[in-house]
Amino acid sequence: MEFQLLPQDPKPQVRTLNPTFVGSSVLAVKYRDGVLMGTDTLISAGHSGREFSKERLVKIGDRCVIACSGDHADLQHLGEYLQSVHLKDEMMGDDITKSAEEYHSLLSRMIYNQRNKMNPYWTNMVVIGDGNNGKDFFLGSCDMWATSLKEDLWTTGLGHYFSVPHLRNVKDVKEMSLEEAKELLIKCFKINSKYDCFSSEEIQFAYVNATGTHIETPLRASPRM
Numbered sequence: 001m002e003f004q005l006l007p008q009d010p011k012p013q014v015r016t017l018n019p020t021f022v023g024s025s026v027l028a029v030k031y032r033d034g035v036l037m038g039t040d041t042l043i044s045a046g047h048s049g050r051e052f053s054k055e056r057l058v059k060i061g062d063r064c065v066i067a068c069s070g071d072h073a074d075l076q077h078l079g080e081y082l083q084s085v086h087l088k089d090e091m092m093g094d095d096i097t098k099s100a101e102e103y104h105s106l107l108s109r110m111i112y113n114q115r116n117k118m119n120p121y122w123t124n125m126v127v128i129g130d131g132n133n134g135k136d137f138f139l140g141s142c143d144m145w146a147t148s149l150k151e152d153l154w155t156t157g158l159g160h161y162f163s164v165p166h167l168r169n170v171k172d173v174k175e176m177s178l179e180e181a182k183e184l185l186i187k188c189f190k191i192n193s194k195y196d197c198f199s200s201e202e203i204q205f206a207y208v209n210a211t212g213t214h215i216e217t218p219l220r221a222s223p224r225m
Contacts, residue, residue: 019071019122021045023056024198025159026067026126027188028139029167030152030174031181034209035128035137038185039067040193041218042200049200057206057215061086064100064129065206065213066107069156070144071122078107078121100129100208104140104148112146120144124156129208137208155188158196163188178207186221193221 021043028037043051058066058079066082068075082103089097098106104127111121124143131138141156142148152174155163166188167173176184182205192199204218 015119016071016122019074021050021072022070022122022198023054023067023072023075024069024196025155025157025163025189025192026056026069026124027155027159027163027167027185028126028128028153029176029181029185030137030139031176031178032174033178034207035139036178036181036185036205036207037065037067037126037128037139038182038189038203038205040189040200041202041204042198043072044198047197052200053202053218055204055215055218057204058082059206059213059215060100060103060129061089061097062213063097063208064103064127065208065215066103066125066127067206068123068125070124074121074123075125078110078123078125081110082106099132100127100138101132101140101150103127103129104138104142104150108142108146108148111142111144115144115146126154126156128206129213157192158199159188159192162191162195166191178209189221 026039039056041053043054056067060082114121127140129138140150141154153167189203201221202218203221206215
C-alpha cells in the first residue's frame with residue numbers, strides 16, 4: 001500500500017511570539033466624581049524608543065476609554081473593532097449604546113477566544129467609563145489570558161510593582177478631587193520613570209465623569225527623580 005503525502009500549505013500559519021512595538025505602564029483610579037486613567041506616550045521597539053509622543057488612549061464613543069500595556073498594534077486593532085461596534089449601535093438610531101462595562105465584557109471574550117487559538121493578543125487592557133446602570137463609574141482590566149477584574153484602582157506593567165503600594169498607602173483615594181488624583185498619578189509616573197527604562201516623562205490623562213469622556217493633551221512630568 002502506498003501512502004501519499006498531503007499537499008503542504010506554501011504559507012504556513014504565523015504566530016506573534018514577541019510584540020514589536022510595545023507600550024509601558026497604565027495607571028487608573030476611581031476618584032470622587034469619576035474615574036481617571038493615565039499613560040506615558042513612549043512606544044518602544046526592543047530596548048530602543050521608537051515613538052516618543054504616541055497617544056495610547058483610545059476613546060470608544062462617549063462612554064468608554066481603553067488603554068493597554070503590551071503590543072500597540074493589538075491595541076489599535078481592538079480599538080478599531082470596538083469603535084466599529086459603537087458605530088453600528090449608533091446607526092440603529094435608538095439612542096442605545098454600550099457602556100464601558102459591556103465593552104470590558106466584550107473585550108474579555110475576544111481575548112479569551114484569541115487565546116484559545118494559541119495566537120493571543122499581547123496586551124494587558126484597562127477600561128474606564130460608566131457602568132451598566134449609567135450612574136456608577138467603571139474601572140476594569142483584562143490581561144492576555146482573559147483574566148478580567150473590576151477594581152477601584154489598577155496598574156499594569158512595572159507600575160503594578162512600583163505604584164500599587166504607593167496608591168494603597170493613600171487613604172480615601174475615592175474621596176479625592178480630579179486634580180488631587182492627577183497629582184497622585186503623576187507622582188507614581190515619576191517613580192516609574194526612575195526604574196522603568198521603557199517609560200517616558202510625557203504623560204497623558206483621560207477621565208470620565210458626569211460631564212462625559214475627556215482625553216487631555218499630553219503633559220511633561222518634571223523631572224526624573
